[in-house]
Amino acid sequence: MIDSCPSAPPPPGGSVSPMTNFEAAVSAEDLTKRYGSGDAQVTALDAVTTAFGRGELTAIMGPSGSGKSTLMHCLAGLDTPTGGRVWLDGSRHGSADRVELSGLRDDALTALRRDRMGFVFQAFNLLPTLTAWENITLPLDLAGRRPDQAFADTVIDAVGLRDRLHHRPAQLSGGQQQRVACARALISRPDVVFADEPTGALDSRAGAEVLGFLRRSVDELSQTVVMVTHDQVAASYADRVLFLADGKIVDELREPSADRVLDRIRSLESAGRGRTAVGAGA
């Protein structure tokens, strides 16, 4: 994992030069997203160039309005960027699996999300009419594929839900629901799992369980995870933390601890106060 280390931290305030021999699962180049027009125009993402290493857990942090959710939505093909490009690199799907997202139509994007991405949301977002098992296998179901029973067993045991498989979401606790959502994200062995504030709606214990599970999926299943969070404890589970402010990547940290993340946030905030006076904020 150390071998596939990405490039050095980006120069402050500047963009990152395209990476050459970096094994990325997802990469973005000059990714820009603007809302509105004229005076009311807001830049949510300002020419972001970055990459997310395969088999790594990357956390994206930043204050509210820094563009971290927008970045994730654009990476996942849920939102259409105003400019720039996003690549998804498949390893398990063969070498010809490098896909550029911006040229794809809705159906192709949908199939891509279904087969090669996994999602974990803050609000769990399980389908209330389906049982835990049916929720977990839904992505495969939608693709018309049968679950690989051995792998499904691994995932289910990893999230510890074996005795809850036939319950409906309403019968599960928040932590259990989020673990179902994690299992759902992993079941199709996606190229990347996007987790949007996965612990935001959980107490610290349930949150730790979910984070532990995401961590193990990276360590044991070589899963790639991109997680948006504003919680430094959550970020401390990551291999690498990207800090976003005003739509730009402003800092990066490897092998973070909660304390180091907090330090970095504080220093960014004091720097940010200078900038907000100029009048930015998406």
Place this chain on the structure above:
Amino acid sequence: MLRAMLRDLRAHLGRVAMTLAAIVLGVAFVVATWVVSDSAAATVGGGAARSDVAALVQAVRETSAAAEIPADVVARLAALPGVSRAEGVREGYAALVRADGKLGTTSWPDTAGTDWDGSQRFTLTAGRGPSRAGEVALEAQAAAEAGLSVGDSARVLLGGDRSDTATVVGVFTYRAAGREFDPAVAYDESTAAQLLRNRDAAPGAAPGFARVELFGPDEPAVVAAARTALGTGFDVDSGSTLRADQARAAQSDADVIRKALLAFAAVALMAGVFVIANTFTMLVTQRTRQFALLRAVGARRSQVRRAVLTEAVVLGLVGSTIGVALGVGLGLLAMRLLPVDGQVAYAVSPWAVLLGYAVGVVVTIVSAYGSARRAARVSPMAALRTDAAVPRRSLVLRTVLGLVAVAAGAAMVAVTSPDELTEPKRMLAMAGAVLAWVGVLLTAPILVSTVLAPLTRLLRSPGPVTRIAMRNAVRDPRRTAATASALMIGLSLVCAFATVGQTLRDDTTEQVRSAVPESAVVLRAAAFGVLDDTVLATASAVPGVTGLAVPRWGAVDVVSLRGAVAESGFTSLNPAAVGSAIRPKVTAGSGDLRRGVLLSEQIATRLGVGVGEQVRFRFLSADAAGQPKPVEVAVTVAGVHEGGDLLRGQLIDEALLPAGVSGEGDSMFAVGGDPAALRTAMEKAFASRPDVLVQDRGQLVEDMLGPLQLVLGLVYVLLGAAVVIAVFGVINTLALSVLERTRELGVFRALGASRGLVRRTVRRESVVISLYGGVLGIGVGVLLGGVMQYVILANPVFGLSVPWLTAGVALAGMGLVGVLAALWPARRAARADILAAIATE
């Protein structure tokens, strides 16, 4: 508070529009019904009334000798002071021959011939009135049926076995002065005098007048003068009395129509109540947080309740206004489309408008009341939660009530069955059926979770579309049940009537099949006539005939040895033909008429008479002076037969009928040799007899069932309104469910469901709900029809015939309804915004 609610209404115009649609349709149907019946009454009673007749003179019917008015009486009336003109009206048997050489059925032939005059009786729609021999004018409908127009040559069958061929010079519509039937054929005065006779008139009988119309400026004076001049034996009615009578009759006809139509409107409204109530429930559910906010900032429960009710009143008023306008339009359109001859009068009474508003507002308030109460019970705390829900009513009470109603209804039907059906028992059984029907409506939500939900598990790995669609359909049983119930209301009644119709059809077919051999050629009297001995003679003379049954029907009292009397009828037959040309269904004893009579099952049971016993038949004959006189004949009971429409009452050897007693028959059945050859020979033999139809037994069945088909067709069309309203209900439910599930749909899309898949899921949910309503409606309808045919025909309840065709069409229709109702909601669901759905607030 109120402003907040009204703003809210305006903000959700889409949802509001669906509720409005249900109100509008219900109201429109009621108003249209009222307008049609008012206009029908005005058309018959108002615009079409004669204004020119001062008085109408008719011979009193009881003294049969004086039924016609002689020419000298007319002359005397014409000479009376105040009478400007006396017009004697002739009437006689006249039947127009159709293009196929047989008689038509649009007019009553016994009085279908008349004489042309310049009064308001005739309104020409084409050509001119007849003025000399060889010319004839035809009534519009009769002309249309016969396919004749001005310039054509018309053949008319006349009384006393004559016929006439004349050129059509005019086509008219008719206005009656009294209550006479519309004639079909009008000749000029002298030709009419020469040609018009009664059906069986002897040649040369002196023609008189059926009635005399008197004209004159002073109506009372004319009436008084005529009464004084004529004395007893004649009725003299003033023109105004006649008009009042006509208006009254028209009014009562219109009332009958109105009642029938309003019954259907009530059914449509009932479906409407379900749709409106369901829509309101959904509207309230979706605004739970808003109500909670209102409560949190200090609104009292009663204020929230009032606000929802105010919303209902506003919607009711708006919906009623549109509905009334639409209803008036529909009513007038229906009057245009109805085949009414002459001037159509349009009438829109204030009652129609008032009723429309009353129905619209009351139904909406009643529908919204439950929702209003529940909205008021929303806890202020709900404002703080994202997953807040309106408190649900428990289904227990409703289910218990429903089950009790079903059980009680079934019991009411069951207790009536062992014995003979009397009128109160019929009422009880019917009431039981309706009660059970209501019970099923009440238990519909429980059926959703106890029948439909397990069904979703029965389907092994059905794929995500079906699984999610089914789960969504059973997710809110009350909502699905209300939607399906609205469908069930119309559909179950359609199927109930279809079941009665099918049972009647099967019974009749079975009866005819068992009584008439397939090879038989059936001779039938056209135009409400009878087959007389000349037909018998001609038919017997046809080569190849080996058996000819001539059933003739008359009245007879059956008297048992114990003195019990049963009023009934007899059918006389030639014993030789029994078993070959006609086959009574013998249930006991022998079918041989040479051994004695065959009692009908009903009479045998009622009198308690068995095979081999003696009974007396009491016929009504006439003595030498023409006075009725009973004649009794003692007969032995050879057997018992089933009875029915073809062989009614007691079967008796025609040779046993006492002198002066004979029946009348409108059918004969001939067998012999090759059926096709026999039929050709019969057709040839009766080619010159427009009053005799040559048919086979299939056509006989169709003829017997024709009126039934017509009535059923009308019933289906009228019940269609209820089904249309229910379809709006399905659209409503889906559209609102989709709105409610925006978030879920977004997630579904984010996880990789394509737009097409989302559309398919919503469509399948719609089809599941529609089919549930369809299956429920058809099932309940067939059972309801079973009770209906039991009440009407006294068949056993399960002696019903399932109307497979109607049921199949209905089920397929429901599938189609499901697909169509999902069109818009599915598109809407597919457009769900993924980002908005997963955005965390």
